[in-house]
Amino acid sequence: MVKTRKATSSVPRLEKCPTGIAGLDEITEGGLPRGRPTLVCGAAGCGKTLLAMEFIVRGIVERGEPGVFLSFEETAEELAKNVASLGFDVDDLVRRKKMAMDYVRIERSEIQETGEYDLEGLFVRLAAAVDSVGAKRVALDSVEALFAGLPSEAILRAELRRLFRWLKDRGLTAVITGEKGDNALTRHGLEEYVSDCILFLDHRVINQVATRRLRVIKYRGSKHGTNEYPTLIDEHGLSVLPISSLGLSFPVSQKRVSTGVPRLDTMLGGHGYYLGASVLISGMAGTGKTSLAAAFADDTCRGGRRCLYFSFEESPEQIVRNMRSIGFDLENWRKKGLLRFCSVRPTLYGLEMHLAAIHKLVRDFEPRAVVMDPITNMMSIGQIDEVKAMLTRVIDFLKGQGITSLFTSLTGGGSSLEQSEVGISSLMDTWLLVRMMESAGERNRLLYVMKSRGMAHSNQMREFVLADDGISLIDVYVGPGDVLTGSARLMQEAKDQAEALAAGRSEQARQRELEREAASLEAQASSIAARLAAIEAERRLAREAGRERQEQAEKEKRGLAAARKADRARSQA
């Protein structure tokens, strides 16, 4: 029985006894103190008996530790029937000698007190039950019934002290339940005797929604979570939902998933969201949040991956119809089993039931993407802090599973756009904001990336247009004056085009004019050249004529000379 856990120090650490109850072992860091009694207190109907029963049954089923359930309020048959709905076959465990049940009934009216007595009978019965199965765990539910049944409180108190001592001496890990008292943890001050570990269960109604909570009031010798943790009872029994049990050690992925809108992928560093990231799309009513969510769901399914869609406002049929109008055939994916809708009103049950439902569906369906539309509706069933805590757990859970999650958040008319109502934006990895822009008698959608952790994302606004063939993002007109969208953008674009056209035209005219001028100049140039050529030709002719004359003159001169010498020269001339 003595298992030393990591005996690094010489002082033995307190050994824990796992309850097997989901979450409880996490907040108690391993379970209840082994070999010691634990007091579980709370008002009627808060789940004390269930906790005690689960402690015993799970001890047998999951840990192979036989147990004894000593009931002072319900018969063994009643108890077995009550927990059968949770899938516990108590009768079978009793048959297999793994569990012993004893119902201790005391009827005050049947009992007459005459002189000294003690509760050795109870000890004998308990010992017999413990020995019959070799029990290591004991549940006493609820010992306080003795106070109503036995006349002498003094004897009872002494005997209870002896009982808890006895349990400790035998090394039994015990769960003792006690009804909440007015000003004390228990009505009869059981906390006086059980000082090792005290759990407090609470069941309160806020805004007409009942919420269960569990708190570890005291745990001697051990670290433990001190908060009140939401607790729920479903068909698997009790589970405690520790907010931060998962810590912040998620597997991170470098892979990306498409947003379903090509240009949005581009805005997010070219590849879309990170796989396993949490995405928030916030905006006012009618800004197209659901359409963006549907685009993501559609793309996820197109890639053959499963998508789980929680809608808190619209029925699946309505979403399918509406999204068909912008070109997303969600019904097709639904039929192929890739898309599953879960449409419930948030007010149907409390936050932790929602959380449990989400856990269960995610475990069953194993989606790669989860859409919750819109999370702001959760506000109707809880306080801001609670909703935030719940969403933290949802995000933690989904991230832990590597599931990409997309949440839409409706921003109220009055509040600032960049403030997500539930205050969860800090939990998100990527935050897209869709807003309406009013100008020139129109409302147009604008989309921009508020933040996107770990990627280079666009800082630009895009006009976000819903058309028959899906979602498209168009560059807005960023002119000198303003950002223009919608028809104002179209008009501005037309105007720009006209101006460009006009400018183009005048350019052509100028071109032609220049061509003409050049042509005429060329013509002039050729006529001048012709004249030059003529002049040159004339000058050559003139030069030749001059030379011939000179030659003639030379010749005549020589003839003359000859003639001067003789008459021959004259006759020659």
Place this chain on the structure above:
Amino acid sequence: MSPKKTIQKGPEANERWDLRLYVAGQTARALAAFANLQKICEEHLPGQYHIEVIDLLKHPQLAKGDQILAVPTLVRKLPEPVRKIIGNLSDTEKVLVGLDLRPRS
């Protein structure tokens, strides 16, 4: 033992009284209870009673049947209805009341 009709509001003459005394070991308290019981029976139920002493340390399984918590416990099995008296039976008046041998005040 000759029947003497000295009981104020006695039981029916031929009624059989079946009494069980549960103890846990031969403690002083157990012995006192048995002595007290025998004395009362002799006085009020001569010849009509049968006392069975059950030691729970020897037969722990028997504690369940009669819903025994405290010891000593005296259980009146017969006549019906079942009555239980806890303690060492030192207060004779209370024992008589508890056994319906004396009207409750």
